[in-house]
Amino acid sequence: MRNNMKQPFSPFFFLVFVLGMFLYTSTDSYAQILQLPDFKELYVNDYAELIPPEKEQSIRQQILQLKNTNGIELSVLTIKKVSDYGPSSSVDYFATQLFNNWKIGDSLKNNGVLIVVSELDRKMRIELGAGYSSAWDTKMKSIIDGVFIPQFKSGRYDQGILMGVNRVINTLRNPSSINNAPTSKSPTNNYREETTSAQKGPWYSRIPKLLYTIFVLPFVFLGTWLYRRRPRNCSVCTNKMEKLPEDRDDEHLEGGQVLEEYLKSVDYDVWLCTYCDHLEINRYKRWFNKHSNCDNCGFRTLITTKTVVQHATKYSTGTRRLDYNCKNCGHTDYELRTIPVIADTTSSGSSFGSSSSSSSSFGGGSSSGGGASGSW
Numbered sequence: 001m002r003n004n005m006k007q008p009f010s011p012f013f014f015l016v017f018v019l020g021m022f023l024y025t026s027t028d029s030y031a032q033i034l035q036l037p038d039f040k041e042l043y044v045n046d047y048a049e050l051i052p053p054e055k056e057q058s059i060r061q062q063i064l065q066l067k068n069t070n071g072i073e074l075s076v077l078t079i080k081k082v083s084d085y086g087p088s089s090s091v092d093y094f095a096t097q098l099f100n101n102w103k104i105g106d107s108l109k110n111n112g113v114l115i116v117v118s119e120l121d122r123k124m125r126i127e128l129g130a131g132y133s134s135a136w137d138t139k140m141k142s143i144i145d146g147v148f149i150p151q152f153k154s155g156r157y158d159q160g161i162l163m164g165v166n167r168v169i170n171t172l173r174n175p176s177s178i179n180n181a182p183t184s185k186s187p188t189n190n191y192r193e194e195t196t197s198a199q200k201g202p203w204y205s206r207i208p209k210l211l212y213t214i215f216v217l218p219f220v221f222l223g224t225w226l227y228r229r230r231p232r233n234c235s236v237c238t239n240k241m242e243k244l245p246e247d248r249d250d251e252h253l254e255g256g257q258v259l260e261e262y263l264k265s266v267d268y269d270v271w272l273c274t275y276c277d278h279l280e281i282n283r284y285k286r287w288f289n290k291h292s293n294c295d296n297c298g299f300r301t302l303i304t305t306k307t308v309v310q311h312a313t314k315y316s317t318g319t320r321r322l323d324y325n326c327k328n329c330g331h332t333d334y335e336l337r338t339i340p341v342i343a344d345t346t347s348s349g350s351s352f353g354s355s356s357s358s359s360s361s362f363g364g365g366s367s368s369g370g371g372a373s374g375s376w
Contacts (some may be wrong), residue, residue, distance in 0.1 A: 035085045035288075036101050039075070040339075042362060045072065048078035048119045049337045050157040053317055059165050066169050067092040073105050073363055074113040076165060077087020081120040086287075091118050095125040096369050105129040112365040113168065117152075119163065121375075124148060128370040143167050152376045155331070159274075176246035228284070233272035241271045242281070252279060256328045257300035263327065265291040265300040296331035303327060 004274045039045050043060040051059070079085075082094045105112020110131035113221035117124045118168050126140040148165045151160025232242050249270035250258050260266035264286060271280040285300065294302040305323045312318030325332050 013350045037079070037085060039076075039077075039102060042073070042075060045078045046338070048080050048117070050078045050117065050119060051161055052158055053338060055158050055162050059162060062165060062169055070173055071106065071109075071344060072111050072113065072172050073365065074103070074115070074165075074169065075104055075362075076115045076117075076161065078117045078119065078161070080118070082118055091121060091123040091125045092369070092371075093117060093371055094118075095127040096367055098125045099129075099365075099367040099374075102362050103364045103366065104362045105131070107364030109232065110365045110367075112362070112367070113172065114367075115161075115165065115168070117148075117157065118350075119157070122150070122371065123375045125373045126371045127367050129239070129365045130368040130370065131213050132370055134370070137370055137372050139171060140168070141374070143171065144372055144374035149374050149376045175347075187258075201218070228269060228282070232271065234276060234278050235280075236278045237273060239271045239273060239275040241278075244270045244272055252281065256297060256301065257281075259328050260291075260300050263289075263291055263301060265289045274324050291327075294326040294331055295328060297329040299326075299328045301326050301328040302331075308339070310338070 037045070037047065041060075043063045044051065044056050046056060059076060063076070066072050066074055077098070082091055083089050085094065087090070095114060098116070099112065099114045102114075104114055110129035112129040114127040115124070124144065126144060128140065130138055143164060148160045148164040151157070151163060229243065232241050233239065244252070245342065249268060250261075252272075253261070253268060254268050255319050257266070257268055261268060267284045267286060269282040269284070271282070274280075289300075290303065291300050292302045292304065293300050305325070307321045307323070309319040309321050320337045320339050321334060322337060323334045
């Protein structure tokens with residue numbers, strides 16, 4: 001008997017799945033299944049814990065000064081990986097949706113900037129507001145490739161972010177070398193609006209998001225369900241294979257695989273050829289499960305417990321302890337992470353920052369997908 005774990009392929013149902021996802025992601029409704037993170041403050045949200053407190057404070061001061069002197073909102077976000085927030089693995093798409101969710105930038109000028117660094121994806125994105133022309137995309141790309149990426153490749157994330165943010169801010173303050181600097185009513189805005197309108201495409205882009213949720217998602221899930229259960233032939237003897245029921249497939253799984261199914265972190269389909277005893281085990285990772293992969297045994301049986309050791313205040317960072325415990329192999333570990341300073345939401349300001357205090361929300365800007373990305 002041979003045990004072969006693989007992902008089955010069906011051109012028809014794969015086409016059904018891709019078509020459904022294409023229709024769904026063609027509008028902003030796909031963002032509904034993204035669990036976008038909220039911001040703890042308007043300047044630096046270091047959720048991947050890549051920046052030590054002293055450099056984080058330096059970056060924060062630069063961003064605040066940029067707002068006070070130039071009226072430009074800029075925010076920095078670090079995360080472990082995009083897939084932590086939903087099924088999409090695209091840093092570009094994630095950054096655009098997050099930008100518009102947070103509403104970074106002036107609502108008229110659309111001059112906000114968002115810098116996203118995804119550590120484990122080894123990708124980053126500088127997302128620009130809709131008020132910037134395509135010339136700014138090229139400039140941001142040069143900063144990514146020339147400043148951020150060289151430092152990231154050497155593992156110096158904190159230095160790369162500090163230097164990169166400094167270069168971005170200097171560029172934003174001196175736009176004379178770039179044509180069509182953002183203004184509230186400029187050809188730049190027309191360019192972005194025309195581009196966005198062209199990207200929206202045909203009739204289905206005008207269908208309300210709720211209808212996509214009601215009709216498209218069931219279609220996608222039905223296609224996936226049928227795809228998994230379609231009849232198939234043995235790759236060894238070409239005879240038809242039998243999908244084993246749940247009460248029989250456990251005898252062909254390892255202990256860790258059985259535990260994954262019990263924890264509902266992974267679902268396995270076991271297919272058996274009754275002619276030659278060839279076995280296929282197909283693994284399907286379940287979305288939105290709290291378990292993660294264990295570095296020791298490799299199974300998705302690791303549970304993380306978070307405990308606040310020291311609470312953050314408006315004036316100092318706090319500390320959070322993350323305890324890791326694998327339900328399969330018993331592996332344990334822990335790490336300490338810094339909790340960002342709490343933003344002051346009691347100030348009288350209503351926009352991004354002021355000379356005396358922090359505000360509680362961004363300025364209402366939006367992005368049409370402009371910017372640049374890089375990987376290392």
